[in-house]
Amino acid sequence: MANDSPLVVQLRDAVVLAGGFPLLSGVTLELHAGSLTVVTGANGAGKTSLLRLLAGLVALSSGSATVAGVDLGTGDPRLLRRRVGWLGHEGSFYDDLTVRENLVFAARALERPTGEIESVVAHVGLAGRIDTPTKQLSAGQRRRLGLGWLLLRRPQLWLLDEPYASLDDEGRGFFDALLGDVVAGGATVVVSAHDPLRSASLRPRTLHLAGGRIVGDAS
Amino acid sequence: MIRTALLVAGKDLRIELRSRVLLWQVVPFGVMALLLSGLALGPANAGHSSAGPGLFYLVVLLVALLMINRSQAVESTPGTRSSVATLGLDPAGVFLGKALALATELWLTGLVLLAGAVLFLHTALHGALVALPSIVVTLAALAAAGTLYGALTAGGGGAATLLPVLALPAFAPLLIAGERSFSAALGGGALWEWWVIIAVALAAYLAIGILLYGVLEES
Known part of the structure; x- marks a missing residue:
């Protein structure tokens, strides 16, 4: 059902470099409105870099990217950040x-x-x-x-960088319930985590990153 | 821009009011520095020395550097920087707001230090009062320049030590003009030529900040 919704994130071979070092080395990804996606991977896999790219906090080095209607190559990053x-x-x-x-x-x-x-x-x-x-x-x-x-x-797009870190079971349950409401309300949510989400109520799409690339995609 | 400036200035001043760093650390440091300067001159020379305005501005420089670092430090936590960036605030407004808050703090500190100069350096009270308007404008220019240079060095590992090295060449004309103006006020000389230099510097730093603060933030 979510795939009938408009695209909020559209990346094609997105590369992000920092001091010549690739933080993201060719990510292709589409996310629809009203979807929940969990990005997993080891430290340094590129999870936070992907979220920062989607927030317009780091510049796109090559490839193409449109997030919340803003082209990251030519658009105003401040416009994206407000969304x-x-x-x-x-x-x-x-x-x-x-x-x-x-x-x-x-x-x-x-x-x-x-x-x-x-x-x-x-x-x-x-x-x-x-x-x-x-x-x-x-x-x-x-x-x-x-x-x-x-x-x-x-916001149109929620970017949560390791939100479950140092939360107890009650906190995780509260977080899951709230994210469920937000997604049901039509917002797009991307969560980074070390491990796949262990939630009884949420059925997210899980992307696995390694070396700045998506190496696994499970719905 | 003005709305953002007032919002940011209010936030910075509220943080300062709550943390009391200015009240309990910066002002006492400045007063102690003036006291030591008075002791170094000696009781016989303090009242007759022409060093009073120079020592006043030397101490102002030291406390200004502390306050500029402090002004940038409240923004420099990585999470805070990212989440505030996603508010998409107008950078010109942010610059004006931070400069206004810093100027307010410098004006309050300057008043205490001026009283300290009268007390410890035996600077003539009447001359100090005549110099007050030029001190207000000089401190405003220092705040504008300091906000620019603070943003330039913020986030780097050596921000606290890099700031004085980079900012001193920019501060020097302001400090010299301020000192000459203060000396002229004490000696009954003409003030206006120094006023022109300070006012032009203030206008120049405000214009540069409004135009370039966004670039500095992004970098």
């Missing part, structure tokens, strides 16, 4: 700002109403921590804040 949401495993916020302040900053930057913040925070289970500085949150809570940031933004 994607990024959640990194390092933590994606200003540590000295509170949960509320971080979300207000994101909402105002994107000219979104700030009235939704309290409901989003409640949705990700941080209602009791809304005025807590982000640096005082646990890893799992920071991940929930990241999801809140993305829920507030409602």
